[in-house]
Amino acid sequence: DTAVSQTPKYLVTQMGNDKSIKCEQNLGHDTMYWYKQDSKKFLKIMFSYNNKELIINETVPNRFSPKSPDKAHLNLHINSLELGDSAVYFCASGHGTGNYEQYFGPGTRLTVT
Amino acid sequence: GESVGLHLPTLSVQEGDNSIINCAYSNSASDYFIWYKQESGKGPQFIIDIRSNMDKRQGQRVTVLLNKTVKHLSLQIAATQPGDSAVYFCAENWNNNAGNMLTFGGGTRLMVKP
Numbered sequence: 001d002t003a004v005s006q007t008p009k010y011l012v013t014q015m016g017n018d019k020s021i022k023c024e025q026n027l028g029h030d031t032m033y034w035y036k037q038d039s040k041k042f043l044k045i046m047f048s049y050n051n052k053e054l055i056i057n058e059t060v061p062n063r064f065s066p067k068s069p070d071k072a073h074l075n076l077h078i079n080s081l082e083l084g085d086s087a088v089y090f091c092a093s094g095h096g097t098g099n100y101e102q103y104f105g106p107g108t109r110l111t112v113t
Numbered sequence: 114g115e116s117v118g119l120h121l122p123t124l125s126v127q128e129g130d131n132s133i134i135n136c137a138y139s140n141s142a143s144d145y146f147i148w149y150k151q152e153s154g155k156g157p158q159f160i161i162d163i164r165s166n167m168d169k170r171q172g173q174r175v176t177v178l179l180n181k182t183v184k185h186l187s188l189q190i191a192a193t194q195p196g197d198s199a200v201y202f203c204a205e206n207w208n209n210n211a212g213n214m215l216t217f218g219g220g221t222r223l224m225v226k227p
Binding site for chain 1: 147214
């Protein structure tokens with residue numbers, strides 16, 4: 001199926017640990033994104049990559065490091081996890097120009113204890 | 114319900130009635146707007162979009178209205194069904210010189226009573 005996929009779906013970990021979330025899209029899009037959705041459902045962009053290049057970094061702590069090995073993948077690595085990092089993280093992809101619609105993955109619920 | 118700030122307002126409607134979800138957007142330079150539907154445990158799903166040179170667009174059972182004068186967007190759902198129960202987000206697109214960026218509103222929860 002053509003889609004945006006993320007792994008894992010759920011991630012429970014302790015403070016101070018380092019974890020990664022993977023994202024893949026097979027829609028042929030040039031641009032990929034990471035969003036954070038808090039407990040109040042507020043959805044905020046974190047990063048945007050176009051053809052493996054970082055184009056938007058919305059004042060996210062440098063503990064968060066996105067990596068794009070190719071334009072179909074955008075992974076998110078988080079160092080030294082904190083309680084406030086608990087949220088649902090969504091990956092999305094889109095054309096980036098012209099048609100601005102973004103297609104979202106199913107989300108990764110991160111719980112930091 | 115009106116979707117502003119960080120709270121999550123709720124709109125409760127009877128099955129078969131029409132629903133209207135409102136959104137106030139922030140940037141007068143925004144050139145494109147989208148409505149997304151997010152069901153529990155899932156990612157946001159595209160419903161309908163509209164460009165800033167239009168004031169109305171219709172889809173299947175849904176209509177989006179854009180009022181640029183007051184920076185207001187609304188989503189109308191005709192004959193609301195239980196499957197329409199979800200959180201609805203409006204999003205505006207604008208170019209901040211780094212690239213095109215979607216900024217999401219706070220969301221409105223739609224509950225459909227059978």
